[in-house]
Amino acid sequence: xxxxxxxxxxxxxxxxxxxxxxxxxxxxxxxxxxxxxxxxxxxxxxxxxxxxxxxxxxxxxxxxxxxxxxxxxxxxxxxxxxxxxxxxxxxxxxxxxxxxxxxxxxxxxxxxxxxxxxxxxxxxxxxxxxxxxxxxxxxxxxxxxxxxxxxxxxxxxxxxxxxxxxxxxxxxxxxxxxxxxxxxxxxxxxxxxxxxxxxxxxxxxxxxxxxxxxxxxxxxxxxxxx
Numbered sequence: 001x002x003x004x005x006x007x008x009x010x011x012x013x014x015x016x017x018x019x020x021x022x023x024x025x026x027x028x029x030x031x032x033x034x035x036x037x038x039x040x041x042x043x044x045x046x047x048x049x050x051x052x053x054x055x056x057x058x059x060x061x062x063x064x065x066x067x068x069x070x071x072x073x074x075x076x077x078x079x080x081x082x083x084x085x086x087x088x089x090x091x092x093x094x095x096x097x098x099x100x101x102x103x104x105x106x107x108x109x110x111x112x113x114x115x116x117x118x119x120x121x122x123x124x125x126x127x128x129x130x131x132x133x134x135x136x137x138x139x140x141x142x143x144x145x146x147x148x149x150x151x152x153x154x155x156x157x158x159x160x161x162x163x164x165x166x167x168x169x170x171x172x173x174x175x176x177x178x179x180x181x182x183x184x185x186x187x188x189x190x191x192x193x194x195x196x197x198x199x200x201x202x203x204x205x206x207x208x209x210x211x212x213x214x215x216x217x218x219x220x221x222x223x224x225x226x
Contacts, residue, residue, distance in 0.1 A: 028069075028070050028071075028111065028112070028196040028197040028198050028199050029065075029066050029067055029068060029069065029070060029196070029197045030063050030065065030066075030068050030069070030070040030073050030074075030114070030194050030195070030196060030197075031065050031066055031104060031108060031110070031194060031195045031196070031197055032052045032053070032054065032063075032065040032194055032195075033052040033102035033103055033104055033105075033170075033193070033195075034103055034104065034105035035049075035102075035103045035105075036048045036049065036051065036052060036100055036101065036102045036103065037100065037101045037103075038098070038099075038100055039099035039100065039101055039171070040097065040098060040099045041091035041092055041095045041097055041098025041099060041174070041187075041188055042091055042092060042098065042100075043092075044089060044090050044091040044092050044098070044187065045084075045089070045090040045093075045187075046084065046085075046086070046087075046088055046089040046090060047086075047089065048089050048100060050086060050087055050088055050089050051088070051089050051100070051190040051191065051192055051193055052102065052192065052193055052194070054192065055086055055087050056080045056081045056083075056087030056088060056116070056191055056192055057078050057079075057080055057081075057192060058078055058079065058081075062078075063078075063194075065194075066197070070112065070114075070194075070196035070197070071196075074114055074157050074159050077156040077157070078156065078157065079154035079155060079156050080116040080154060080155050080156070080157075080191040080192050081154055082119055082152060082153060082154050082155070087191070088118055088189055088190065088191050089189070089190050090118075090121055090185060090187045090188070090189045091174075091177065091187040091188040091189070092187060093185065093186060093187055094186050094187070095177070095186075095187055095188065096175065096176065096177050096178075096186070096188070097173075097174060097175045097177065097188065098173075098174045098177065098187075098188035098190075099171060099172065099173045099174070100171070100172050100174075100190070101134065101169055101170070101171045101172075102169065102170045102171075102172065102193065103134070103168065103169055104167070104168050104169070104170070104195065105168070106168060107132065107166055107167070107168050108166070108167065108168065108195070108197055109164050109165070109166050109197060109198040110130070110164065110165055110166075110167055110170075110195050110196065110197060110198060111161060111162060111163065111164040111165075111196055111197075111198040111199075112159055112160065112161045112162070112195065112196035113128055113141065113159070113160045113162070113170070113193070113194075113195055113196075114157045114158065114159050114160075114192075114193065114194040114195070114196070115146055115157065115158050115160070115190075115191075115192075115193055116149075116155060116156070116157050116158075116190075116191035116192040116193070117146045117147065117148070117149050117155065117158060117179065117191065118149065118155070118189030118190060118191045119149040119150060119151050119152065119153060119155050119191075120151050120152070120178065120184070120185060120189065121177060121178040121179070121185045121186070121187050121188065121189030122146070122148060122149055122177070122178060122179035122189055122191075123146055123174040123175075123176070123177055123179065123188055123189075123190070124145065124174075124175065124176025124177055124178070124179050124180065125143055125144065125145055125174070125175045125176045126141070126144050126146065126172055126173060126174045126175070127139055127141060127142050127143065127144070127172075127173040128140050128141040128144070128160070128162075128170060128171070128172055128173075129170065129171040129173070130165050130167035130169065130170050130171075131167060131168070131169040131170075131171070132166065132167060132168060132169075133168075133169075134168070134169045137169075137171050138165075140162045140163075140165055141160055141162055144160060146158050146179075148179045148180055149179075149191075155191065157192070157194075159196075161196075164198040170195070172190075172193065174188045174190075175188075177189070
């Protein structure tokens, strides 16, 4: 193959590699849990499934787990209904702490957590821990104080980012409940929770393509020097 042909091949490979590098990573999808277990502070009032089944979110602004873009959805400030029945969960009355483990259904790479902090009996502080097996947990967020939601009004989500972790289970340990200036029910209340699947990284094929592009450029450079 002559030098002109080699040069053309290298330029084509380099362009393809550049596109692979320059293409932005797709934004992470929002994920809901598939099940949850109350570790402490329960059984409480309501179903713990009400904290991840999206029933409390507006029907015309709901999300599809694993499909809807997390950042776009959270930025739209979807308000959770203030009504309790079938839409929120409360821990045992007169308990200031609660712990719930959420199961995402399979191993995911996660880098953010969203909480709709219940308006009257919201969480004052929380720790978020992750696990691959549901037994051994490691903290990813500690002593986080979510914003108090105004009492008696529909309330929006709060998002908390962290370094991406591979996990199937997340444990939410809540304390200092109810939130400051709370309403009449002394307990930990959860409106809704969700997670963000981490943005994608270049596929192995893309990495190979970039490597081929670099090799092609190197070959052209050597030919020109020769």
